[in-house]
Structures are given as structure tokens and as C-alpha cells.
Amino acid sequence: xxxxxxxxxxxxxxxxxxxxxxxxxxxxxxxxxxxxxxxxxxxxxxxxxxxxxxxxxxxxxxxxxxxxxxxxxxxxxxxxxxxxxxxxxxxxxxxxxxxxxxxxxxxxxxxxxxxxxxxxxxxxxxxxxxxxxxxxxxxxxxxxxxxxxxxxxxxxxxxxxxxxxxxxxxxxxxxxxxxxxxxxxxxxxxxxxxxxxxxxxxxxxxxxxxxxxxxxxxxxxxxxxxxxxxxxxxxxxxxxxxxxxxxxxxxxxxxxxxxxxxxxxxxxxxxxxxxxxxxxxxxxx
Amino acid sequence: xxxxxxxxxxxxxxxxxxxxxxxxxxxxxxxxxxxxxxxxxxxxxxxxxxxxxxxxxxxxxxxxxxxxxxxxxxxxxxxxxxxxxxxxxxxxxxxxxxxxxxxxxxxxxxxxxxxxxxxxxxxxxxxxxxxxxxxxxxxxxxxxxxxxxxxxxxxxxxxxxxxxxxxxxxxxxxxxxxxxxxxxxxxxxxxxxxxxxxxxxxxxxxxxxxxxxxxxxxxxxxxxxxxxxxxxxxxxxxxxxxxxxxxxxxxxxxxxxxxxxxxxxxxxxxxxxxxxx
Numbered sequence: 376x377x378x379x380x381x382x383x384x385x386x387x388x389x390x391x392x393x394x395x396x397x398x399x400x401x402x403x404x405x406x407x408x409x410x411x412x413x414x415x416x417x418x419x420x421x422x423x424x425x426x427x428x429x430x431x432x433x434x435x436x437x438x439x440x441x442x443x444x445x446x447x448x449x450x451x452x453x454x455x456x457x458x459x460x461x462x463x464x465x466x467x468x469x470x471x472x473x474x475x476x477x478x479x480x481x482x483x484x485x486x487x488x489x490x491x492x493x494x495x496x497x498x499x500x501x502x503x504x505x506x507x508x509x510x511x512x513x514x515x516x517x518x519x520x521x522x523x524x525x526x527x528x529x530x531x532x533x534x535x536x537x538x539x540x541x542x543x544x545x546x547x548x549x550x551x552x553x554x555x556x557x558x559x560x561x562x563x564x565x566x567x568x569x570x571x572x573x574x575x576x577x578x579x580x581x582x583x584x585x586x587x588x589x590x591x592x593x594x595x596x597x598x599x600x601x602x603x604x605x606x607x608x609x610x611x612x613x614x615x616x617x618x619x620x621x622x623x624x625x626x627x628x629x630x631x632x633x634x635x636x637x638x639x640x641x642x643x644x645x646x647x648x649x650x651x652x653x654x655x656x657x658x659x660x
Numbered sequence: 661x662x663x664x665x666x667x668x669x670x671x672x673x674x675x676x677x678x679x680x681x682x683x684x685x686x687x688x689x690x691x692x693x694x695x696x697x698x699x700x701x702x703x704x705x706x707x708x709x710x711x712x713x714x715x716x717x718x719x720x721x722x723x724x725x726x727x728x729x730x731x732x733x734x735x736x737x738x739x740x741x742x743x744x745x746x747x748x749x750x751x752x753x754x755x756x757x758x759x760x761x762x763x764x765x766x767x768x769x770x771x772x773x774x775x776x777x778x779x780x781x782x783x784x785x786x787x788x789x790x791x792x793x794x795x796x797x798x799x800x801x802x803x804x805x806x807x808x809x810x811x812x813x814x815x816x817x818x819x820x821x822x823x824x825x826x827x828x829x830x831x832x833x834x835x836x837x838x839x840x841x842x843x844x845x846x847x848x849x850x851x852x853x854x855x856x857x858x859x860x861x862x863x864x865x866x867x868x869x870x871x872x873x874x875x876x877x878x879x880x881x882x883x884x885x886x887x888x889x890x891x892x893x894x895x896x897x898x899x900x901x902x903x904x905x906x907x908x909x910x911x912x913x914x915x916x917x918x919x920x921x922x923x924x925x926x927x928x929x930x931x932x933x934x935x936x937x
Contacts, residue, residue: 419850423857432872433718433864436726443721567703574710583714592717
């Protein structure tokens with residue numbers, strides 16, 4: 376509590392943003408150095424994302440005797456490689472980090488610094504991106520080798536949508552993770568909630584099964600739910616754009632929906648964070 | 661510690677007693693947090709249900725995948741659920757605690773106790789609410805055999821149980837190997853996640869992977885990281901599709917695995933220099 380009370384009065388949003396922008400290059404440099412220092416762990420962490428490959432093998436076996444809807448074997452390959460790329464580029468372990476820092480009190484140090492902790496967290500995760508690109512590049516190469524003709528490259532508008540959708544996916548994931556991590560302000564052990572999240576995300580984001588294949592299942596209500604929930608905009612939407620499953624018009628419509636969700640979760644994340652910090656009572660530290 | 665051959669009865673009784681004490685302690689600790697206990701049980705149940713969805717979707721599209729029908733694949737899922745209950749309820753929490761001991765240097769207190777260190781650390785922490793998963797596994801088994809329209813014979817059930825013991829042994833051995841790594845590299849919590857994600861492959865019959873890279877992947881998951889031994893083979897045993905030769909080979913392989921793990925653990929323990937202060 377004392378850490379929060381001792382802090383100077385909150386500066387305005389503009390000053391806060393300006394100081395964050397000034398500090399960002401340094402923060403990013405520290406982040407990159409950290410990732411490089413713990414490269415072995417980083418690599419092991421990346422290797423845990425192997426589920427799409429298993430699902431790919433499975434669907435290959437399924438599609439061996441004919442395509443499933445629009446998906447034949449080659450389409451499954453493109454799809455799951457796309458899932459790997461997008462997932463590795465935009466995923467985020469923020470909720471775990473937050474809950475740990477809240478529980479063991481290390482968050483107080485971040486609160487004392489003259490920069491909003493959320494910017495610091497964001498810098499932390501952005502700085503992992505160069506290393507992630509390095510890891511992802513062989514997969515991208517495999518994608519180009521196997522499914523060059525399917526990728527969204529014929530239509531420049533789709534390429535623009537793809538880039539915007541990747542940024543949107545990153546932000547959406549980040550904000551939802553902040554909201555999720557803030558649960559730790561209220562509950563001592565938030566791991567159960569995180570597990571629930573992983574489960575829902577896996578199903579509704581198209582991580583396990585392409586949403587198109589899921590659509591017809593159980594009278595279609597799972598597909599309908601997947602269409603409205605935010606999960607698809609974190610993964611399925613960029614992937615579908617990437618592997619050319621969406622028409623430009625449909626992609627644009629989805630992009631609008633995605634950024635609407637980004638705005639909503641952004642506002643909610645900041646609110647929840649503020650309410651949470653007020654409850655924060657730095658254990659240990 | 662005496663070898664397996666000259667293990668006296670009193671010795672076994674003593675360790676059985678110790679095991680009882682450890683289980684009671686864990687249960688008491690878990691019961692302290694009653695809400696957490698119930699919530700985590702519910703989540704475990706929900707999680708099991710969720711992991712069934714890919715299977716349901718796949719078999720909604722096809723009657724057979726890689727030579728497995730829906731009911732048969734469900735038997736594999738049953739074994740997977742059962743083993744995951746063992747892994748996350750008994751094996752994983754204890755061994756995560758060891759890693760913590762090694763890092764902090766508090767393993768000294770364990771080593772000082774007049775009982776086998778591997779036994780003590782392996783039974784230190786249990787998560788009783790995983791029992792929900794065991795119930796889930798039984799439900800899956802019943803449903804699977806009801807779908808198949810036939811039930812396993814007593815002999816098949818017996819073989820299945822032998823394979824269950826084998827699977828637990830292998831699971832535990834791999835974990836011991838992972839934890840032994842903690843003596844050298846200290847930070848292995850990520851390895852446990854990797855372990856979990858590889859173990860997830862066991863949800864599917866191994867034949868599903870046969871088409872990938874001319875079967876290399878299937879071989880890797882049979883011999884290197886034997887999830888096939890843990891879920892597919894027991895399922896085959898229960899379905900009566902396992903021939904005797906394969907069964908004996910699998911059993912032999914599993915035992916060799918366990919012996920190696922025990923050896924590595926002893927070597928690793930000798931490396932321990934206590935990091936306390």
C-alpha cells in the first residue's frame with residue numbers, strides 16, 4: 376500500500392505517453408538483452424508450442440481420403456503453419472508474469488518507476504519480437520516452400536489487412552492478458568482462471584481446429600459463438616487472411632471488428648488495472 | 661539402500677507406512693483450502709471435457725482415422741486422462757518441489773532424513789482433487805466400450821492394468837530424468853512445460869503420426885519419448901489387439917527406462933553441492 380500512497384500525483388496522459396516514448400528505446404534494449412541472456416529457456420518455451428504440428432499430422436491423416444470442406448491436405452498444412460507463425464509472433468505470457476509479480480511483490484518496484492507499468496510490460500514483450508522472428512523464419516520458409524500459391528500476396532489490400540490484423544492481434548492479446556492478469560489482484564491463486572482461458576482460447580481461436588471445420592459441428596452453435604467471441608481475432612483472423620481463405624471484403628469487415636475489440640479491451644484493461652492497483656498490498660518485496 | 665532382490669518385508673512395510681503419512685499430509689493441506697479444492701476439481705473436469713472436442717470434431721467428419729474407430733480412439737483418451745491425473749496429481753507437483761529444493765539449497769533437509777531421498781521427494785506433494793480426472797477417465801472408458809458394443813475380457817483388463825503400472829513407471833522415470841537435469845542447470849521449470857506439451861501427444865493413437873516424415877515422428881514417440889507406450893499400447897491391450905511379443909518387448913523397454921532413470925538420479929544427487937546460505 377505504502378508504495379502507491381507515496382507516489383507523486385498522477386501526471387496527465389500526454390506527459391505519461393511522452394515519457395514512455397522517451398524511455399522505450401532503452402526498455403526495448405534491456406528486453407532484448409534479457410531474451411538473449413535466457414535464450415535456452417526462450418527456445419524451450421517456443422518448443423512447447425508444438426500442438427499445431429500434432430493437429431496438422433492428425434488432419435493430414437483425416438484428409439488422406441478426401442478434403443474436409445474447403446480443406447484438403449495442402450490447405451491444412453498452410454493453415455497450421457500459419458497458426459504457428461501468428462501464434463509465435465503474437466503470443467504473450469503477460470498474465471503469468473503479472474500474477475507472479477503481484478504475488479511476490481516485485482510489482483512495487485515497477486510502480487515506483489516514473490513510467491506506467493503497462494508500458495514497461497509492453498516493452499518487455501515487444502523486445503522479444505526480434506528473437507521470435509528469428510525462430511519463426513524457418514516456419515515461414517516452410518510455408519513459402521509448401522503453399523506459396525495460397526498465401527495472400529496477389530492482392531495488395533489483403534497484405535495491408537494482414538499487417539494491420541497482426542498488430543491488432545498483438546494488442547488484443549496483450550490487453551486481454553492484462554485483464555486476465557489483474558485477476559491476481561483479487562484472487563490469491565489465479566492459475567485456475569488462466570487454465571480456463573487457455574482452454575477457451577484453444578477452441579475458439581482456431582488454434583486447435585480451423586473454425587471453418589468447427590462450424591458445422593453440434594448444430595453450428597460452437598461456430599456461431601466463435602464468430603462473436605474475441606478469440607478468433609487473436610489468431611484465426613490473421614491466419615485465414617494469410618493463407619488466402621478470406622475475400623478482401625470479408626477481411627476488411629473482420630478487421631473492423633477486430634479493432635473494435637482492441638479498443639474495448641484496451642479501455643477495460645486500463646480500468647481493471649487501475650482498480651486492481653488500488654487493492655495491491657505489496658507482499659514481501 | 662538394499663537392491664530390489666534382497667528387499668526385506670519390514671522395509672516394504674516401512675515405506676508403505678511413510679507413503680500413507682505423506683498422502684495424509686497432502687490431503688490435509690489441500691483440504692485447508694476447501695473452495696480452491698472444489699474449484700480446481702471443477703476446472704479439471706471442464707478441462708477434460710474440453711480436450712475431447714478435437715476428437716469429437718474429427719470423428720464427426722470421418723468414421724475411421726488411421727485405422728481407429730471413434731470408440732477405440734476414446735479408449736486411448738481414457739488412458740491419457742488417467743495418466744494425466746497421475747502426472748499432474750502425483751508426479752508433477754512433487755518433482756516441481758524438488759527443483760525448488762535444489763535451487764534454494766533446502767534439499768539438505770530431505771537428504772538428512774533416514775529414508776531414501778528419491779522416495780521422499782517423489783511423494784512429497786500430491787494434489788488430491790485430480791481424483792476428478794480419474795473419475796473422468798472411468799466415464800470415458802465406460803462410454804467407449806458402450807460405443808464399441810463389447811466389453812474387455814478379464815485377461816484383457818489384467819494386461820491393461822499391467823500396462824498402467826508400466827505407463828506410470830515410464831512417466832515417473834522421464835520426470836526423474838527431467839528433474840535430475842535441475843542439478844546441472846538449476847532452472848528447469850520450462851522443461852516441465854515442454855514435458856507437458858509432449859505428453860499431450862499421447863491423446864491420439866500413435867498411428868495418426870505414422871504419415872509424418874515416413875514414420876520418424878511415430879518412432880520418436882514410441883522409443884525416445886514413449887507416449888505410445890503410455891496410451892496407445894495400453895489401449896491396444898484393453899482392446900485385445902496387442903500381440904504377446906510386442907507386449908513383452910514394451911514391458912522390457914519400460915523397465916530398462918526406469919533403471920536408467922534411477923542411475924541418473926543417483927549420479928545427479930552426487931553432483932548436489934547445496935546452494936544454501
